[in-house]
Amino acid sequence: MRLFVFKKERMITLKLTSPLLNYEAKTIVNRWPSWIGHAAILWSVLYGAIHLYWLLDGAGYPYKNDGMGLFTAMVTHLHPKVGGIVFATLCLFSVVLGHAIQKRQLNVFYRRFAIAYLWGFAVALLLFIPDTMLISAMAYAFLFKFGFNWQMLNQIFCIIGALLWMMAAVIYQRETRQACKFCGRTDGGEVPALVRWGKWLTMIAVFAPIPYALTRFAWALDIPLGVDPQFLKEFSSANPMAHVTELVFGSLCITGGILTLGLIQKWGEVFPRWFPFIGGKRVPIMLAVIPASIVAIAITAAGFVFTSGIFAMAFHLTSMENSLHSQGWGPMGPMIFWVPWGVALGLAAIAYYYRRRGQCSTCGRG
Structure with missing residues (x-):
């Protein structure tokens, strides 16, 4: 870290070093394979808890048709109670499997099951929860028409969850085939x-x-x-x-x-x-x-x-x-x-x- 001090029309540069700030080589972002699984688990805990809140008749349930007809998300066609139970259960299973893959001690069958489930859960979050709001908001932004609501925020939150679980699954797949966690390369040097x-x-x-x-x-x-x-x-x-x-x-x-x-x-x-x-x-x-x-x-x-x-x-x-x-x-x-x-x-x-x-x-x- 550099501190610039002005004194008598001269600029003096002081170098300060601190173990808390010296993350030039390894920042939190660069070490994402070590924490991405825990972040995904935390997301599922939070979103599962939110669905339990909605199951208890809490306010703010976002999956409403609102007259959009064919342009609404797939999840809105489920009864609110059914949708809440389904997603609370999916979140619970993802937490269990998330903890399991952190231990890296699963046999071949459970390892494949965990990977398939987590990828399926992530894809479901991307396909069944978002609707046409996001692409409409992007398009209308060029007409200087901006709109944002709780339903859109919920969709963005679910997309973040999907990306977290996708990356967690990718890291686990890389570890199981002895590839580098950061880049996915192996000693074979094959082109993806x-x-x-x-x-x-x-x-x-x-x-x-x-x-x-x-x-x-x-x-x-x-x-x-x-x-x-x-x-x-x-x-x-x-x-x-x-x-x-x-x-x-x-x-x-x-x-x-x-x-x-x-x-x-x-x-x-x-x-x-x-x-x-x-x-x-x-x-x-x-x-x-x-x-x-x-x-x-x-x-x-x-x-x-x-x-x-x-x-x-x-x-x-x-x-x-x-x-x-x-x-x-x-x-x-x-x-x-x-x-x-x-x-x-x-x-x-x-x-x-x-x-x-x-x-x-x-x-x-x-």
Whole structure:
């Protein structure tokens, strides 16, 4: 730590050392494999306790349909009591298994069961609890419309829990195959499969949003692509900003696709020289990975909701079937590509990370 002292127009630099501040080599963040499992357990204890509170008729139960119909999260279709019991039980099992994997003494069967359960629990938190709120909030933010409520906060909290359990499962898997906990590399030096498939995953993520973008551009130009002309006319009349909104939504998809290309292009590793101030400098890995991962999670969750709704209509399981069919394929059809879009984007971001990461500071493998 440096302390700058001004005295008689001279700047004197004093070096101070402290064992509490000298974490240059090993910070809490850099030692995440050692505490991530405990953080996941703590999350499950907290969220399980919250569900028990709701089971006892506590206020603030967030899983409500609120008239969203097909656009609501899967968990809202459960009775509140049933949902509370299910998630309280899932949290309890995750705590038990979390403690078990910390001891590293499970046999092969229980080890595989623990890994499968924790991954399944994390995926359930990502797919069954979030709805379309997160992706809508991101999109409308570009129109300077911001909204935040307890339901969205609950969804974000569950996504954090899912990520914690995913990382805890990854660390346990690495330990069971004698790989480095920090980087996952082994003495074999094999290239991760995601790196080999990174180009194809990226291209899927680039092209998947195009059908959605095309319909939105068409509506912005009053072209009834995939919808009844009368419906488009009434929709535009009822929403003065409809044309601007659809133009922005379509543009975000195209812009996102172009940025996604950076995961496999040189300009995704080094800023182009015409960039002011940062031209020619290397792109920080997390500057690409973190935003891509956040968007991938939001898109996948929303896409799962849309896809479930489409199948519900196909098998006549919803009363909204007739009204949506009368509007045409445009409002819902392009969303069938959202799950592949989100999954491909998330995997492409991981492949980008694996490809660009350097030598591991812990095991020395590179």
